[in-house]
Amino acid sequence: MRRSLSHLKYLPWRSLVQVSLITIGVIASLEVGLIWLASQSPLVRQLFQILYTPPLGLFVSFAIAFAVGALAVLLQERLKHTGITSGSLWALVLCLAIALVLKQLLPLPPILLSLNYPQFIGMVLGVFWKGRPYWRW
Numbered sequence: 001m002r003r004s005l006s007h008l009k010y011l012p013w014r015s016l017v018q019v020s021l022i023t024i025g026v027i028a029s030l031e032v033g034l035i036w037l038a039s040q041s042p043l044v045r046q047l048f049q050i051l052y053t054p055p056l057g058l059f060v061s062f063a064i065a066f067a068v069g070a071l072a073v074l075l076q077e078r079l080k081h082t083g084i085t086s087g088s089l090w091a092l093v094l095c096l097a098i099a100l101v102l103k104q105l106l107p108l109p110p111i112l113l114s115l116n117y118p119q120f121i122g123m124v125l126g127v128f129w130k131g132r133p134y135w136r137w
Contacts, residue, residue, distance in 0.1 A: 011091045012083045019079065020095035023072040024103050024113075031111045048111075064112050065119035069126025072096055084134040092131075093124050 038045045051060050072092055076084060100115040113119060128135075 007087060008091075011088050013091065013095075015076070015079070015083075016088065016092050016095045017099075019072055019076045020092065020099040022075055023068060023096065024099040026071070027068060027113050028103055028106065028108060031108055031113075034111055035109070058118060061113075062118050062122040065122030066126035066129070068113055069093075069096070069123040069128075070130035071126075073127055073130035084131065086131075086135050089127055089131045089134065093127050096123060096127075 034044075034048075038048060051057065073084075073089070076092065097115060097120065100113065103113075104110065104115065
């Protein structure tokens, strides 16, 4: 067991934390902008009500979480951080989950993303879909 977990200390934790904080920061700023936009326009408010009604709402929240996972890997690639492997992709998922918990401590309503099971699965699928070239068997 010690030997299987020893590779964790060699993961690029600093860059993974930076990427996850940037990703969740982008989402938080989008949420603030959407709150402001919804407060200014009743049409936008009605659009959000339509998008988040039950059959479509689950798909929309899943798709947003999928996009957040893919965005995190895209930022990891663009910031020229090396060492992207399947292990670092799992570590990125962990860092994104911790950053979401920290975001929930802010006094913002979770419009786009919160930490629930369907959105967590969507985020994992987004990370591994975009990180497909980095899988090592």
